[in-house]
Amino acid sequence: MPEPTELEHYEAFLLDLDGVLTPTVELHMRAWRELFEDVFAEHGLAPYREDDYFLHLDGRPRFAGVDALMRDRGIALDWGSENDPPEAWTVCGIGNRKNATFTEILRVDGIEPYPGSVRLVDWLAQAGVKLAVVSSSRNAEAVLAAAGLRERFPVVLDGRSSQELGLRGKPEADTYLRAAELLGVDPSRAVVVEDAVSGVAAGAAGDFGLIIGVDRGAGHDALRAAGAHLTVTDLADLLP
Template identity: 60%
Template sequence: MIDRYDAYLFDLDGVITPTVELHKRAWQETFDAFFASRGEAPYEDREYFAFLDGRPRFAGVAALLSGRGITLPEGDELDDGFTSVRGLGNRKNDAFVEVLERDGIQAYPGSLLLLDHLASRDAPLAVVSSSRNAEPVLRAAGLRDRFLAVVDGEVALAEGLPGKPAPDTFLRAAALLGVAPEQAVVFEDAASGVAAGHAGRFGLVVGVDRGAGRDELTAAGADVVVTDLEELLA
């Protein structure tokens, strides 16, 4: 099914590496402390999938706060506290980096099998991630040299690209690989990322259900949904 395409664009967290667990732990720590300081109800795991999963960090913070009816100023890039959207986002990022440096990260075995298969075809690969930590995560997992291009949150910021569910970061990666969208496959575990692949009119959008739900990924535009990338090799 996938071998008839020319290039492959992978989200990182939850698709190649289980960094979603590190992100979820960092978000939990950040919002537990924030909500406790305000006397709010504790953070719930469902809020990760509803507001944070697949979105750029600050956009996710703003979405979750809005869902709770909480308004904070945007703040500036150097904020590090509970008084702004950017302050909360930066505190979460600090927590994530600490966990990554302490524990490291390993790729999903099924994802490695698919990457090995694509490498045997010399297929060009890219990572398209909302995270601004994609480069250190790939290096920690020993995978950076597998990808010709990485379009992450840092690139999006530098180039003024809107984040998922807009298709711009995927389209930028396809351009860097020198392929048209209809010749490329998108792999995503978040509904917002699937929606981005669908909006970009990519040849195939594969949803990877790591918790978002098959129905939600299908509704967002996934052409096929799997629970592990190894299924695509069957």
């Protein structure tokens, strides 16, 4: 296996979006907080805590995150339908309520990518490394477009396309394996870049050649424990 610093010797980089390419995690955290502060207050449940995001929501598909956090509060909701209105007392209804909150924040505030991440992506592209975005978010296309990054990635596998393909979400390896297949690259020759413990675990489950954890709050130790071969605080740290 090439040394971690010899990134151009890998054939593909498969990057998560939120927290890796764009600070959308801040927008998501804000949307989740606003949502669950209201939901928990409305139903007399234990107040929302900041660590709820990292324990139950970070890296998971939106509806799976809702289900996980509500179960933590002792509530097993009906799953419902993804077309449920935001006011519906179902997993999908609450998930759609969160999406409406996030979409409004994105519309008003916009999003700027991490400069170091853009520098690495451009360097990899110049080196001929294939690139893909693998995200649990159903808003990945909108976020990439808002950040001016969409044209850099020939393959984008997000929450919507994953569901259509019947792929299991992170921490299962399905989405990363499918992205590698779409790029025509063996997983052993591909790099997974993640900031979420569940995403790192997905890379480890797929036996990828290199797994890089980006610490945006999960912690270096937690990312390494989940399977990251190395961790950084900024992707620019990987540049030669």
